[in-house]
Amino acid sequence: MTDEPGAAERALYLAAVRGGGRLRPEDLAPADRHLVAPHPTTVRIGRLLARGLTQRAVATRLGISERTVAGHISRLRDRYGARTLFHLGWHLRGEHHG
Known part of the structure; x- marks a missing residue:
């Protein structure tokens, strides 16, 4: 050892x-x-995506740019090993975000 x-x-x-x-x-x-x-904003974005909101709707709801949302989505995809946004949503729904 x-x-x-x-x-x-x-x-x-x-x-x-x-x-x-x-x-x-x-x-x-x-x-x-x-x-x-994960950063609190990343968690919020994940929860909204899990509810079925689009990237644009998430950006509007949180008052941030779509590009910022895309960055958080990229980090979430890396975290879960998700190749697609659908795959990420599948992972996030499995965590029962609400």
Whole structure:
């Protein structure tokens, strides 16, 4: 067994060194990114998508640009390994967002 810290421990260290204390997904290896809680706006967007709203409707409801919504959708797709928006919606519905 080695004393070398794992990816999650290294990421926590990096977050502490940066001073912000917030762990970012890019600090982790892809297999460990699920350990980081998504940004609150990303969660809200996921919930609205799970309800069937379009990207444009989500942007209008939250008062943000469609491009910003697209960025959050991209992060959600990466998080769930979803290749399509339909596949992402399937994953999100499975989490029972309401």
